[in-house]
Amino acid sequence: MINIVFFATPKIALKSLEYLYNSKDINVLAVVTQPDKPAGRGHKLSMSVIKEFALEKGLPVFQPKSIRKEFDIQESLKELNPDFFVTFAFGQILSQEVLDIPKYETINLHASLLPKYRGANPIQRAIINGDKQTGICTMITELGLDCGDVCLREVIDIPEDMTCVDLFEIIGEKSPQLIEKTLLGLVDNSITPQKQPDVGVCMANKLTKEETLIDWSKSAQEIHNLVRGIYKFPSAYFLHNGKIIKVLQTRVLDGTGKCGEFINISKDGIEIACGKGSILLVKVKPEGKGEMFARDWANGLHK
Numbered sequence: 001m002i003n004i005v006f007f008a009t010p011k012i013a014l015k016s017l018e019y020l021y022n023s024k025d026i027n028v029l030a031v032v033t034q035p036d037k038p039a040g041r042g043h044k045l046s047m048s049v050i051k052e053f054a055l056e057k058g059l060p061v062f063q064p065k066s067i068r069k070e071f072d073i074q075e076s077l078k079e080l081n082p083d084f085f086v087t088f089a090f091g092q093i094l095s096q097e098v099l100d101i102p103k104y105e106t107i108n109l110h111a112s113l114l115p116k117y118r119g120a121n122p123i124q125r126a127i128i129n130g131d132k133q134t135g136i137c138t139m140i141t142e143l144g145l146d147c148g149d150v151c152l153r154e155v156i157d158i159p160e161d162m163t164c165v166d167l168f169e170i171i172g173e174k175s176p177q178l179i180e181k182t183l184l185g186l187v188d189n190s191i192t193p194q195k196q197p198d199v200g201v202c203m204a205n206k207l208t209k210e211e212t213l214i215d216w217s218k219s220a221q222e223i224h225n226l227v228r229g230i231y232k233f234p235s236a237y238f239l240h241n242g243k244i245i246k247v248l249q250t251r252v253l254d255g256t257g258k259c260g261e262f263i264n265i266s267k268d269g270i271e272i273a274c275g276k277g278s279i280l281l282v283k284v285k286p287e288g289k290g291e292m293f294a295r296d297w298a299n300g301l302h303k
Contacts, residue, residue, distance in 0.1 A: 002183050003027045004084045005077060005102075009034040009048045012172045013088040016109065017053055019176030020086070025184060029080045030060040032067065034091050068095040077101050084183055087141065088175065096143060104186060106141040109179055111171050113153060114139060115196040117204035118146035123171065124164050125204040128229035130221065133157055136171055138182040140193050145203075149193035151182045163231035207234075214238045216260035220252045220277035235285070248291060249283035262298075269294040 006017050006028055020026045031054035039046035047055075054061045062077070064070040078101050085106040087094070099106050112122035113135040126134040135155045142148040156170055185191030207230065214223055214236050227236045227250045235246040238260075257263045257273030264271040270281040281294035 001025065001027045002084065002187060003029050003080070003082050004086050004183070005030045005032060005080060005082045006050075007032040007085060007087040007090040008050045009091045010089050011049050012111075012168050013109075013175075014049050014053060015172050016086075016088055016176040016179055017050060020180060021053075021057060021059075023180055026180060028059060029082055030054075030062060030077070032062045032064070032073075032077075032090065035063045035065055064092070067092055067098055074098060074101065083187070085141075086179060086183070088179070094141065099141060099143075107151065107179065107182055107186075108139050108141045108146075108148070109175050110137045110139055110146055112204065113137060113155065114146060114150055115198075115201040117202060119204040120206045122204040123167050124207060124229045124233070126229075127158060127162065127164055127167065128225050130225045131158055134167070136175055136178060138178055139196075147196060149195050151186065151191050151193045152178055154178055161228065163228045164233055165231055212236055214247065216272065217275040220274040220279040223274055223279050224250045224252050244287040245297070246285040247281055247283075248285060249281075251280040251282060253278045253280050265295060265298045267295060270298050 002025060004020065004026060006020065008017060017028070017031070021028045031050055033048045033050045036045040036047045038044065051061050051063070062073050064073050067073060074097060082101065083103045085102045087106060088109040094106065110122065112126065114137045117125050122134070133155055135153055137153045138151040139146070140148040140151065154174055156167070156174065158167065182191065212230060212234060214226065227247050230236055231248065235248065237244050237246045239245070253271060255263050255271055255273060255278030257278065259273055259275055261273045262270060263273050263278055268280060268282070271278050272281065283291060284294045284297050285291045286297055
């Protein structure tokens with residue numbers, strides 16, 4: 001039996017925790033997750049789904065503000081005598097003192113094909129950049145950013161209309177087995193971690209507010225990729241009469257016109273000219289309103 005402590009916070013890691021908890025070969029000793037945060041209109045403290053699952057199963061839960069500085073939690077983790085720490089979108093950087101606690105290693109599940117897209121937003125960046133493939137890797141955590149030796153990897157295709165939400169779901173589904181296989185393989189020496197190549201390193205930096213504003217001078221394909229890449233997280237948008245119009249679904253067309261100009265409004269949506277080609281807005285979310293078909297929003301402008 002392999003004893004682990006599971007570090008995670010968002011929903012994408014929940015299926016991995018559930019899977020490992022139910023594995024006949026893995027024993028989850030405890031969970032480490034981010035502190036409860038205010039959510040909703042009332043700003044009531046809300047716990048992560050990871051914490052909810054752990055409490056339901058009676059697992060110890062640790063919630064450091066910064067695990068590097070909270071030595072009492074580090075001591076508690078040492079007392080558990082884990083074989084591995086497993087991290088998956090935990091949201092904090094670990095110190096060497098923390099990495100030295102498990103008997104074997106700290107294993108991280110990273111949502112890209114390393115060394116490509118090291119950093120905070122690998123899922124969104126892959127779609128925004130128009131990649132046709134991405135993947136997941138298990139890696140040995142080192143002090144640098146996502147630079148440790150890779151244990152296992154799995155390629156995931158990105159179809160033309162896949163959104164970041166779709167990709168999050170697929171990664172959440174595929175990750176549990178890869179993590180389990182990695183842990184077992186490291187213990188029985190059937191896996192030899194491989195150093196990441198120096199060629200092909202690129203970063204997946206956090207998205208800025210400026211990046212989410214649609215630039216109509218870009219090609220229709222680039223705009224389509226942006227819309228897919230940040231679909232509802234936080235959504236691409238443009239301004240119309242001073243109001244924010246979030247764009248949720250688009251199609252690439254080959255129309256021409258002045259950048260940002262409404263070329264045509266039809267039952268299919270609103271066609272807007274871009275730097276190269278045109279883009280059809282299919283679904284939007286106007287400021288202060290719910291999600292709707294773009295044609296309905298356009299028709300409402302003339303009432």
